[in-house]
Every structure is written in structure tokens, then in C-alpha cells.
Amino acid sequence: xxxGKNNQNYDIPETMKAxxxxxxxxxxxxxxxxxxxxxxxxxxxxxxxxxxxxxxEILSYGLPAIIEGGxxxxxxxxxxxxxxxxxxxxxRGVDDFQIGDRVTAEVHAGCGRCERCREGMYTSCSNYxxxxxxxxxxxxxxxxxxxxxFAEYAVNNVNTLIHVPDEMSDEEATLVVTAGTAxxxxxxxxxxxxxxxxxxxxxxxxxxxxxxMAKSLGAQPVILTGTRNSRLDMGKKLGADQVINVRxxxxxxxxxxxxxxxxxxxxxxxxxxxxxxxxAAQMTNxxxxxCLAAFPHEPVPVDLANLVRNNIYVYGIRGEGQSAxxxxxxxxxxxxxxxxxxxxxxFPFEDVPTALKYAKERIEDxxxxxxxxx
Ligand SMILES: [Zn+2]
Ligand SMILES: [Zn+2]
Numbered sequence: 474x475x476x477g478k479n480n481q482n483y484d485i486p487e488t489m490k491a492x493x494x495x496x497x498x499x500x501x502x503x504x505x506x507x508x509x510x511x512x513x514x515x516x517x518x519x520x521x522x523x524x525x526x527x528x529x530e531i532l533s534y535g536l537p538a539i540i541e542g543g544x545x546x547x548x549x550x551x552x553x554x555x556x557x558x559x560x561x562x563x564x565r566g567v568d569d570f571q572i573g574d575r576v577t578a579e580v581h582a583g584c585g586r587c588e589r590c591r592e593g594m595y596t597s598c599s600n601y602x603x604x605x606x607x608x609x610x611x612x613x614x615x616x617x618x619x620x621x622x623f624a625e626y627a628v629n630n631v632n633t634l635i636h637v638p639d640e641m642s643d644e645e646a647t648l649v650v651t652a653g654t655a656x657x658x659x660x661x662x663x664x665x666x667x668x669x670x671x672x673x674x675x676x677x678x679x680x681x682x683x684x685x686m687a688k689s690l691g692a693q694p695v696i697l698t699g700t701r702n703s704r705l706d707m708g709k710k711l712g713a714d715q716v717i718n719v720r721x722x723x724x725x726x727x728x729x730x731x732x733x734x735x736x737x738x739x740x741x742x743x744x745x746x747x748x749x750x751x752x753a754a755q756m757t758n759x760x761x762x763x764c765l766a767a768f769p770h771e772p773v774p775v776d777l778a779n780l781v782r783n784n785i786y787v788y789g790i791r792g793e794g795q796s797a798x799x800x801x802x803x804x805x806x807x808x809x810x811x812x813x814x815x816x817x818x819x820f821p822f823e824d825v826p827t828a829l830k831y832a833k834e835r836i837e838d839x840x841x842x843x844x845x846x847x
Contacts, residue, residue, distance in 0.1 A: 483518065483561040483572065491551045491624035492825050498532055500623075500826055505551070508620065508628040510564035515629055517576060522556035522622040523647035523816075524832040524842045526677065531617075532829065538617050539602040553623035554580045554616030557637060557646035558846075567631050575637040577646040578622075579653060579798040582613035582630035596657075596792035623825050625846060635799055638806050644819065644843045645805065648682070648812045651841070652805060653798030654766065654790070655683035658741050659690065660797055661788045662762040667691025670737040672728055672756055673713075675744025676704035678815055678841050679766050681711055683741045685810035686801070688712025692739075696731065698724040699744075703838050707814050728756040741766060747773045750787070754779050762786045818842040 491505045510516045531538040531545065531552050538545040538552065545552075557577035560570045570576060583595025587610075590598050602618045603610040613619050613630055620627065637646040658679075659665045671692045673683045676699035687695050694714035699705050705716035715731055717724045729736060736758035742749050745767035753763045754776065763785060780787065793801075805812055817840045820828040824844070831839040 483559075485516070485561055485626075489625035490822070491620070492553075493549050493551055494532065494545055495547055497535070497546060500532070500829075502823070502825075505549070505624065507626045510562055510567075510628050512565045513567065513631050514564035515560055515567055515570060515576075515631055515634060516562035516564075517556075517558040517578065517627050517629055517634075518561045518847065519556050519622045519625060519627055520558040520575075520847045521643040521647050521843055521845050522553045523651075524828050524844070525555050525651075526832075528552055528554070528616070529829065529833050540618065541605045542602060542608065551620040551622075551624045552616045553621035554614075555647050555650045556615075556622035556627065557643055557649075558622075558627070561626070564631075569631050570634060570636075575639075575646070576634040577637050577649045577802070578615060578627075578629050579633045579635070579650055579793055580615050580617065581792055581794070582633050584610045584612040585632075586610065593795040596790075596794040623844070625822075635802050641806065642813070643845065644816050645813050647843055648678075648816065648841060649798050649802050649805065650793055651678045651815075652682040652686060652801035652812055653793035654679050655686045655741070656801045657793045657795060657797035658683060658764040658766045658788075658790050659686060659739075660795055661790050662739055662764045662786070665690040665692055665739065668693055669739060670694055670696070670732060671739040671741060672696040672698065672724075672737045672753075673708075673741045673743060674698045674724070674749060674753060675742065675746070675767060676701065676708050677743055677767070680741070680743035681708055681815050681840070682801075682812065683743060683766070684708050684713045685711040685812065686804065687739075687741070689804050689809040694731065696728060696737065701838070704840070707840075710814055711810050725752055725755045732758070736761060738762070740764070743767050745769055747771070751776050751779070754783070754785050757783075757785050759783045760785070762788065764788045764790060766790055816841045816843055819845050822846045
């Protein structure tokens with residue numbers, strides 16, 4: 474029994490309840506040993522975990538989860554990667570956090586030794602998935618290459634944890650990775666400079682957080698495009714100056730009209746639509762920048778001549794690198810925007826399959842579905 478800073482006691486049992494992935498779409502509730510934190514690791518009691526679109530991908534197709542160098546099916550693997558909780562045990566040498574601290578976790582610890590990790594691009598670690606047997610290079614990505622948080626406890630590298638302010642709810646704290654991903658997209662484009670214009674295409678969780686983040690950084694105007702008016706209304710609440718329903722208006726024409734024919738400086742593409750890059754290039758001004766945060770499942774034709782002739786830069790991002798989650802948390806802590814707007818549903822731990830179903834089928838217009846464990 475350990476005493477925490479809040480004089481709370483944390484009895485750590487030997488086993489815990491955890492959901493594991495058997496065949497595709499087959500999650501099963503089982504018992505697992507509670508993991509031990511190694512050097513530079515912390516055992517976190519999971520208090521809340523949000524469902525991400527990538528969880529749904531993993532359940533159906535396996536990738537991008539990679540367990541022991543291959544498919545994650547039938548390996549006793551636990552998904553879930555957007556989580557927060559309470560520090561209950563510290564690994565050797567950890568003094569950055571105390572027992573009882575509330576923390577939220579970003580996904581990728583990286584290996585810390587490859588060229589990309591050393592550059593801060595740990596979401597693009599060259600040793601991705603190398604954490605087993607004689608290929609153990611210390612890489613971790615929660616719920617992707619190691620066990621995730623649809624479980625009562627999870628172990629995490631100290632470099633991925635962020636303190637949660639007392640006044641922030643558990644549910645809101647699970648949204649930091651989403652906001653951090655949007656922040657990373659803006660970083661990768663060279664950083665958003667106040668007064669520049671941006672279009673965010675696709676009002677999913679990342680797109681909506683992209684709107685909030687861009688507005689907080691001083692973008693003007695912030696334009697959001699999408700197909701659902703309910704989502705576009707949320708975008709307005711999060712800071713969109715203009716919203717365009719692409720079923721009612723041509724987004725390229727409308728954006729050119731709003732920018733006096735010039736187009737926007739930045740496009741953050743979050744729709745994954747097959748023609749999204751071509752449209753983004755048409756709504757970007759000459760010399761402008763596009764960041765792809767979503768992608769279509771099939772290869773798509775791209776008008777390269779338009780990109781080259783107009784000196785348009787195209788970036789892709791994977792996840793939430795360069796400590797963007799820490800900066801996202803700073804914005805959320807300062808209440809620069811209300812991330813809780815995108816949290817629509819909460820389910821208990823026993824109902825993880827229902828939570829996933831709500832997210833997948835967007836039942837009752839679900840956006841961010843959170844599983845509350847304690
Ligand atoms: Zn995610
Ligand atoms: Zn690495």
C-alpha cells in the first residue's frame with residue numbers, strides 16, 4: 474500500500490480487468506496481470522479513455538497496431554490509446570511525478586535512440602514496433618505496439634505523461650492527444666502565424682480541435698468545411714469564423730470568394746476524402762501550405778502540376794510529435810477553447826463494445842466517446 478500526495482491509498486492488485494482483441498471486431502473482457510513499471514516508467518490507474526477513429530481501424534484491420542512484428546489479432550493485446558488516470562506506482566529513477574498525480578498520456582514514447590526520435594519526431598520512430606525479444610529497442614506506442622488503456626491499469630514511459638490541472642475533468646483530459654495532433658499539424662506547416670488564414674477541411678475530432686487551436690494561435694479567418702451542420706455549429710463554437718457545408722456550396726469557390734480570389738495560407742486536411750488534396754490545393758494561395766492529417770483508403774490521382782506551378786507545400790503528419798500535446802494542454806488549461814464540446818457520450822468500462830459502436834456508427838451524432846473507468 475502506498476500513500477499518495479492526496480493522502481490516498483492505492484492498493485494495487487495482482488490482476489486487473491482488461492479488454493483484449495481476438496479476431497477482427499472481437500473484443501473480450503478478461504483478467505491480466507497488472508504490469509510492472511520499468512526504469513523511466515509509471516504505472517497509471519486508468520480513469521478514463523476516449524475512443525479514437527484509429528481504434529476502429531485497428532479492430533477491423535489490425536494496422537496500424539503491430540504486436541511482436543505482426544498483426545495484433547489473437548495476441549492477448551489490449552487497445553486504447555487516448556487515456557488519463559492516476560499515478561499509482563513509479564519505476565526506478567522516476568521523480569517527475571508523484572503517487573496520486575493526475576496525468577494524461579500521449580501515445581508515442583518512441584525508442585529515444587533513432588535519428589527521428591532524436592529530432593523530436595518520435596511518432597515516426599525508425600524502430601516502430603521494436604519492443605520484443607531480441608528486437609527490443611525500447612519503442613512504445615500505447616495501444617499500438619504495447620498494451621493500451623481499455624484496462625484498469627497501464628504502464629507508460631514518463632516522457633509521454635502530462636500533468637492534468639485539478640480543475641480539468643477526466644473526460645476533458647482524454648482529449649489532449651486529439652488537440653495535440655491538430656497542434657502538431659500546424660507545427661509541421663511551419664507554425665501558424667497570427668493573422669494568416671486557414672481552412673480546416675473535415676469537422677471530425679482532429680478538425681474541430683484544429684479550428685480551436687488555429688483560432689487560439691491568432692489565425693484569421695478560420696474557415697471550416699464539412700457535410701454536417703451539427704458539426705459545423707460545433708466548429709463555430711470552437712472559433713470558426715466561417716463554415717461551409719460542402720453539400721450546399723462549392724468550398725473552393727466560397728473560399729476564393731472569402732479571400733478575394735487569393736485562397737488561404739494554410740489548409741489542415743482532416744476529411745480523408747479522395748479529392749481532398751486537389752481541392753485543398755485549389756483553395757490554397759500561391760506558396761501556401763497543406764497538411765494532411767487524414768487520408769483516403771485507396772491511392773488517388775493528384776494534380777501535381779497545380780501543386781508545382783503554384784509552389785504549394787504538402788506535409789503529412791503521423792500522430793502528435795514534438796511535444797505538441799504539452800502545448801495543447803497549455804491552451805486547454807488556459808481555457809482558450811472548450812474542448813469538452815466534442816465529448817458527446819460516456820460509457821462505463823463494461824460497455825467498451827457499445828462505446829466503440831457509438832463512435833463507429835456515429836449513433837446520436839457521437840464525436841468523442843469516453844469510457845469512464847473509475
Ligand atoms: Zn487516437
Ligand atoms: Zn526512435
